[in-house]
Amino acid sequence: MVAFAYGSVSPATAQDSADKDKVVAKVGGLPITGRDLEFAATELSEQFAKVPEEMRKAAVLNALIDIKSLARQADAAKLGEDDEFKARMAFLRDQALHNFFFQQRVLDTVSEEEVKARYDKEVAATEPEPEIRARHILLKTEEEAKAVIAELDQGADFAELAKEKSTGPSGKEGGDLGFFDKGRMVPEFEQAAFALEKGAYTKEPVKTQFGWHVIMKEDERLSQPPAFEQVKDQVRQVVLRESYAKLLEDARKEVEVEIVDEELKAQLEKAGVR
Template structure:
């Protein structure tokens, strides 16, 4: 469940990381400072806060805001000097500005048509689809008593045959750290335990214990099966964010596919075109598997 296509997942994470907090709503964007005659607004400080060094991001809130404002003032000062020198007319600067403009437009479109467009109903429907496709694994709930020797284990089985309580014996005899819980292991699937233990536990009938000691790399076990069930799916609340990202990923891929179909993509470098086509083919194949 919830498999991610590599390229799309990387793109999705990158775009989400670039979102940052929204600008102040309802026109509430006060001036918080002035430098060289230019106003600095709260929305600019909010953006500067998203670009703080991770170490500075750990500071208390007011120190963090001060650090962001300090950096913002530095940017404003040197940006003015750069503008006075006419660096905005430099061809390399224009190319970089064009790229950054395209990237921010991409992010704005992504936020509007993916992040904000995905509904709770879509997330719930996708969750139910994924859950219905899962074949639940069998789980067992068991207690065990672990000892060092086979003789000790056989003696414990004799005590159980005589009617002694399993949990009490576990507390008295077991060397396992969970002895305080009466040897209770909770629910587990077969792959959670070593093979010898799982094979013995899952063969038991509910309420029965192993008639002979079970040897594993840890020692000798006496196992009591308390219950068997099919593993319940995780509740929606537990996996909601993963499912939402899955829906967002697929929505994003559909938007890109439609845009490529309408606009066309022409790559002139043969080697680069081959690598691009192979990557997109793998994406499409994985997408078809996920959809089924």
């Protein structure tokens, strides 16, 4: 985007401006500037994503020459006077202005401090949930599960038995499932695991769709919020959406909107859009 500033201009800024205004080619005597090339590179980025970086600028320029050459012929054929073309150009203009305004008033104004403040607000408003850390040994039959419980009753190590006997993917980790909250496991497993005392294991096998389980509750705690760095991008998106919604709300307050088509008006009202 173009940055407007008053007063002195730094050498770097002046150089950037000069590069953008530099004529890199001409089509039918009309100039293609560095700014034109930069804009085309952005708009055509997906098309030239696989082109080697050192060749990309030249490839974009070649595409831009093709576009301008055909556009010149279309202009000579007076296609620019076509009503459909005019309607499309009007929409593209409005869309570009919308995007540019959003860039200036929202994207460029949301700061790291604002995002962090929103994160802190969400963390403060979120009640911690109980979590437990459990191990389990998954077996094919109830008899096998009862035999494992008998070994545990004799003092066998739970993790070692899991490594030796569990058919589940966590067996190689000693049956460790890490910390989880309610709603993460199937109901039968969850109910049995959360009912245990810390350090205790189920005295009866637990049946689920996966087989027969012997479960041990290893630890318990209240849930911890994710670190800011982990969710910073998601929180930023929330702030951006809310800022955009406010921008639209304010804009609509300043303009009179009349839905003339009764069918469309009814559909909007049904959808709760005003």
